[in-house]
Amino acid sequence: MDLVNGIFSSQLLPYVLLGYAISILVVVILIVLENRSPLKTISWVLVLLLLPGLGFLFYIFFGQNFRKEKIIARKGMRNHHRLNYLAHSQIIQLTDGSLKGNNIASDPTGIVRLLLNNSSSVVTSGNEVTFLNNGKAKFKALLRELENAKRFIHLEYYIFEEDKIGKQVKEILKEKAREGVEVRLIVDDVGSWKLKRSFFDEMRSAGIQAYSFLQVRFPLLTSKVNYRNHRKIVVIDGRVGFIGGYNIADRYKDGNPKNYGIWRDTHIMIRGNAVNSLQSIFLTDWYFVSQTELTDARYFPAAEPVSDKVIQIVASGPDSDWPAIMMGIFQIIVSARDYLYIATPYFMPSESVLFALKTAALSGVDVRIIIPKKSDAFITLLCSKSYIKEMLEAGVQVYFYQKGFLHAKTLVADDKISIVGSANMDFRSFEQNFEATAFIYDKTVAHEMKETFLKDQRESEIVLLPEWIDRPYVEKVKESFARLFSPLL
Incomplete structure (x- = not known):
């Protein structure tokens, strides 16, 4: 035989x-x-x-590339038509000079117009921005606002774990649902893979509508596993919203002392008209997971001006015609004249963004980048390191964050514009993931973000070119090999 x-x-x-x-x-x-x-x-x-x-x-x-097939058909939604109409109106206002606001009246760098054209990212004014630069501050603010909810709570997270903080959030959501508050929850099926079916059963039994985004189940795996919803969005009563880098898990609050120390991240809490832009993104995703279109005006309440901050909330992903966030970042880089400070946990930029960074530095712009010295992803850290030599040769200052794991996704330039959101500086965030980022046009906010960056810089070590070149050859080989797979990570 x-x-x-x-x-x-x-x-x-x-x-x-x-x-x-x-x-x-x-x-x-x-x-x-x-x-x-x-x-x-x-x-x-x-x-x-x-x-x-x-x-x-x-x-x-x-x-497989599904951008052209549009996994989520946004164009058929009435809400999306509304955004297109508003964006077109604002483009006209930019042209005739009637659109006013800090740093955008004339839109000298074209960033505002770009984001209106490539993603219908409506310009909102009268906003207030509160920075939440550590887990304690973020979860304190989130839990407080959840407890104050009166009408509806909409949450969308890449990672939601049923650990200590996750259970705390879950119990508040159940309590609010019992009070008659509408509660809707979207979690990414891959990012939140630890959640058991019993979690969703418990939430639904409590009157909470909870869904996984793009569930990965055979035989549908092939068309869905590569496009993840990486957004972190919360909208409460249409009056307050959250966006940034924090997910719902204990490590975002307590860090991981054994592996990388504290978890350093950035989130913002927004009050004002920009909350409706966050709502539009959430309800677009909600339509996909539930096949229910929510267009009632009560989900978009008119907001009284609470401050003077001008914000564009930008969404991008496989449902977009253009990689809107990447294009916005590219435009900021090529428009910078004084300084450009970037914090990112994963630095694997597209060729266009990489070239723009080197060009800016060679042109005399003060370009600085902070990445973590220790990471939660070994291969991506190797890949990030492979870009350092050419950054240093172009005059970019590169720093390794020492105090823990830097997970913030921020950029600030020229005391004029700041961005914070879910998108990393890598191929996956730019081209494959569903992401959301706030572009903020305000000098006060830019100063605050700049000071936060400089504080992180003081807790980092600068990378010097001679020392970087004089490293063991085996380290360079590993980094170069990892870089071959950077578009796939």
Whole structure:
């Protein structure tokens, strides 16, 4: 019997290898015909060639490009038509000079107009912004506002864990639902994979509408696992909203002393008209997970001006015609004249953003970047390090955050514009994930974010080019190899 099996295997093997080779060739041709960036195309070809079998599965699960197919059909929603109309009206107002506000009256750098055109990101004024730069402040503010809810609570998180802080949030949501408050929750199915079915059953039994975003279940895995909802949005009664880098889990509050120390992140609490923009993003995602379109005016209450901050809330993802957040960041970089300070946990920029950063630094702009020295993702940290040498050679100052894990996704430039949100400085956030970021046009906010950056810088070590070059060769090899897969991470 063993002899027969051996003969059969030896006869069958050439056909199996031929079939596999043909399938790989077909996939390579398909990748080339998609006209992706050469870097991304080469990365996938290398994966297919270097990881036989496994590379093919990686492509099936992670590599297919569904941007053109629009996983979420936003254009058919009345709310999206409303945003398009408002954005078009504001473009006209920019042209005739009737759109007023700090740093945008003339839109000298074109950032406001860009975001109106590429994502219908409506300009809102009369907003108040409160920075929440540590887990204690973020969760204190969130729990307080949840307890004060009277009409509705909308939450959307990439990670929601049923640990100490997760249970605390869950119990408040259940209590508010018993009081008659409408509670809706969206969690990403991959980011929140630890949540059990019993969690959703418990929430629904309490009167809470809870859904997973793009559930990963065979045989639907291939079209969904690569596009994750990375947004962190909360909207309460239409009067207050939250956006930033914090998810719902104990480590965001307490850190991880054994591995990387404290968790350093940035979130903002917003009051004013920008809350309605957050609401629009949430309800678009809600339509997808529930097939229910909520357009009642009570979800978009008119807000009295509470301050003078001007904000554009920008969403991007596979449902977008353009990588809006990446384009906004690119425009800020090329428009910077004095300084540009960036904090990001993962630094794997697209070629256009990388080139813009080097060009800005070579032009005399004070460009500084802080990344964590220790990370929650070993491969991505290696990949981030592979970009440091060329950054330093162009004159960019690079720092390693020492105190813990830096997870903030912020940028501030020229005392004029600040951004904070869920998008990392990497391929996945720019091109594949569903993300949301606040672009804030205000000098006071820019000063505050600048001071926060400088505080983080003081708790970091600067990377010097001679010392960086004079490192063990094996470290450079690992970083260079990791970079080959940067478009896939």
